[in-house]
Amino acid sequence: MSQPLQLPRWIDIGLLPLWNLAIALLVAGLVVMVIGHSPWQALTVLLNGALGSVRGLGYSLYYATTFIFTGLAVAVAIHAGLFNIGGEGQATLGGIGVALTALWLGAKLPAVVLLPLLVVAAALFGMLWAAVPAYLQAWRGSHIVITTIMFNFLAAGLNGYLLVNWLRPADSMSVESAEFAQAARMPALHQIAAYFGVELPSSPLNLSLLIALVACVFVGWFLWKSAAGYAVRAVGSAPRAAHYAGIRPRAQVLLAMAISGALAGMVGINEISGVQGKLTLDFVAGAGFTGIAVSLMGRNHPIGIVLASLLFGVLYQGGVEVSFELQGFSREMVVTAQGLIVLFSGAMATVSAPLFARVYAALKGGR
Template sequence: MSQPIELPRWIDIGVLPLVNLGMALIVAGIVVAGIGLDPLQVITLLVKGAFGSRAGIGYTLYYATTFIFTGLAVAMAFHGGLFNIGGEGQALIGGLGASLAALAFAQRLPTALMLPLMVLAAAAFGAAWAAVPAALQAWRGSHVVITTIMFNFIASALLGYLVVNVLKEPGNMTPESRSFEPSAHMPGMHEALGWLGLAWPKTPLNLSLLLALAAAVGVGLLLWKTRAGYELRTVGFSPDAAHYAGVRPRRQVMVAMMLSGALAGCVAINELAGVQHRLLMDFVAGAGFTGIAVSLIGRNHPLGIVLASLLFGALYQGGAELAFEIPGFSREMVATLQGLIVLFSGAMATVAAPTLARLYARARRPVAPKPAGVAHG
């Protein structure tokens, strides 16, 4: 059996994902050329659509905000030795919690109190939904991959029932709740920058981006700067060694999954409080599963996850522009590009690692001094 390749942390987080991304883009270019399109034109339009205007940047960052939350959720569970595939359901239930808080209290509370309450409700409901698979894993041995997948379907069915039969606005044929009061609206980035005298086009981007970045910083500090984070990572690396050292693995399973669920639940703040301003049945739209790819590409590190989220945000926004600009380019081609990125960054993530390790070792190898010249008489 081959031994894992040990790379410096900065290469593992920064260089290896870029190499994998480059290989994915090369293969994607070959595929694009195979259907009769110019790969250079496609990449140029994709980048221009994602970053070529302030409106494009706004949409890219809006998508990236959601992916930061779901990517961090996957990474938090991963560091505890768990593979949480339930981010989709946890985000849905988090949206239920945030919406219940908004519908119940927004008429009586100001924005300064309402928005933190919605964040707490979204995180609490997402954590509670993740706690059940965590308990089944910790005390009954049920595999968390299976239970979290099943809980996605249960969350979708539960939310659908509540929206249609309990929360739907009377007289509205669309399955959605009534609109939130203005105090439950997360300010848009164009509004926030307007307060500072800066002009910005109106896009779905809102101040949830700052919440997502704060969550990334918080996850990094928790995992690598606190005793609790060290214990969690110890359990993820070796449960038996952690138990021998006095760490309780069952407790860490619960902590890792509940924190993961809380992060996934915060997707609702970006989507519902920031954009929709009402509870919808499928507001997550697959972001929970995209978070798995984001975490893989980001090597389960908060900084890498932020950069990977930006990449996927650019693919979503740039892909929409491509489908509009090039008649022969469809959304399925964007999905193909995403799949290639996941392939090279997930299943084939370490293919380039041996080469990088050899190059790094060669660069660090001391240069032998030249022999002293021999005097000639």
């Protein structure tokens, strides 16, 4: 029996997602046409709003930064054979870690010392929150999907409890913490540009983007260049064979989920330190679940995840502009169009891959 043909990486993480995106945009365009709008006009407004100005591009990259973190978190777990859908909770705990550290040390340390501590706190809190479901999976047999879902709710409840009872200023009615000291604020791109004498429009884009790109390099090295990453992928591919080869599956589950939780926790840097400047109730806003689609569309590879995150950043920012600019095109319609793109981009991956494999085999065999 012949073995299935493996697609080259440039097809698997490059050409195939682009094909799926084209089909998704076609279907979304048909839906836009059915509800009485011009697909071309909607696409033009979306792209102009997301990429047509420096401010719009800044917002798109800001959204993409968050999606890179959550997409990488999902990808690392998937390579270990785990489906971590607890990114929401792990990101929430990362934000709590950032807030507690910023409120405790914000007035005592300079930014050059405090900001790295905030990064460590975000990663550590997310890691510890993910380690509990990992332990329950590895040593107690609990299903990782169920436990990570429940931990999302627990994280939201813990965040609300801390804000209402401990972190909210006594004279404030808003359910949010006190403002952070300036030293605890991740510098924004327009602020950095102003330091060098370049004027840029204000946007929420901040140095967290650089941290996200470094995280991509780390994940790529860890999974495909390190012995620990090889062990994680071996357990994800064939746990019994890995155990027979001397690899401890339980330890690899714990390691993969710890790294996954740390990556998700880094959302707290972008959102809490970089933008909000204080801890709020729902700062994650579904980014943990969006990370699942980002990872699947990016074929669980850092390069693909960056490209998918850019796409979702454009969709989020451009969708806001579409709802403003096109009369009668509500925010709900924008979400529907985005959902169709997510659905087809993810589902079409398994549908289109055999077609690409046959075409590639035919072209390769004809040489």
